[in-house]
Amino acid sequence: MTAMAIAVVAGAEAQGVGETEITKWPDGKRAGMSITYDDGSLNQFRIAVPIMDKLGLPATFHVNTGRIPGGSHWTGRHIGRTWEEIAAEAKTVPTNAENVFERASAMRFIPFRGAGGVFTTAGIEIDADRMAEGIRIIDDFYRKLNAGELEPVAPRQAGGREPQEGELTWDLARELTARGYEFSSHMVTHPYMSALDAPNILYELEAGRDEMRRQLGVRSTLVGEMPYDTEVERAFELMLPVFPVARSRPWFKYTMELHQPGWSKMAEEEREYVMMRQTVYTRTTLDELNGWVDTAAAGDNIWLVTVHHGIDGIGWEAMTREDMEAHFRHVVERERDVWVGTFGDGARYVKERLSAVVTAAVCEKCGAITVTVDHPLDKELFDMPLTLRTAVDPSWEEAKVTQGERAVVVPVVREGGRSYVMYCAVPGDEAIKIQKQ
């Protein structure tokens, strides 16, 4: 093998032999799907995991790292002045746009009945950009506190709880991670991030990430998911340097509902991938659930991301185990067209593909093709193999594809008057050799 002629990836050399593309989804499938669960409620592990085990489906669990019993290093805490100092100040200084985030952050840990609930009520208002109402609720809370109208309770004992039968523990999370499930930080304590001040937003982000790294390893620090699907910009500005990928803020356009006006007007490159994020509610019917999968399978570069919470009466918006199993069986039936993987692997594949550089060269003498593929992303986090398609000479029936120590024989596929081989490659590893078999 001497004299290599560069045959180029997108160029139009004779018959295009050597032309190589990265398929939009792994294994050349038409669409992607990621099944996700929020909040780590009990039946996700007692009911959903056994069903998914049986059917061979992967999934992602977004969990609150400080609430998992059995060894969390970081639990919920307030960063900043003591609540006593803040409450004392509230006697003379009314709650305003300047101090509202500090007061909201602290009140989560004030040991008086109802404090956490009032924080959440105020958080709903602040998250929805109704700041005046949020301020009013918080001011009212501190006024009652200072007037002695609230009932004291014992401070919450963090992390000391015994797990219930079948509940998620860090040991179980490690076991499930080893079996291909994914865990990601849904923050330490599930707060309304938009109602916290910057030091407390950063604590929820960074302590959650550190917990994932300590407990489950660096791959589990790729994805973060803010509670309540917060869309507030000041929280995202702090989040994106900590987690490269957020489920509620993908780097490409997405639409909550596929037919939402506007999505068809997106620029072509933005439409290359469309995330279809769908929350499953108690009222969601099995037909609707399966319809989402069929929409994805019909092809349009859709990444369907389903968001589950409760199951069989435990957890928010619980669905039944019967519907869940019937839905997952439907997913399996569509796997011929739909790649199903964890949210992190979907994000890895898409981001790697969009940033990858591919080169290809054909040996003039022997006809062997040499392909390289690499991407500039952090390979500790972005370690997903890519699926490549390379055009080969139409006289080939089979090809041997070698990358380093790995070698496979793959069939030549004919499609649209072209002949090509499809194979898996690890970006940044050795060059890939494709030879007639």
Ligand SMILES: [Zn+2]
């Ligand atoms: Zn949640």
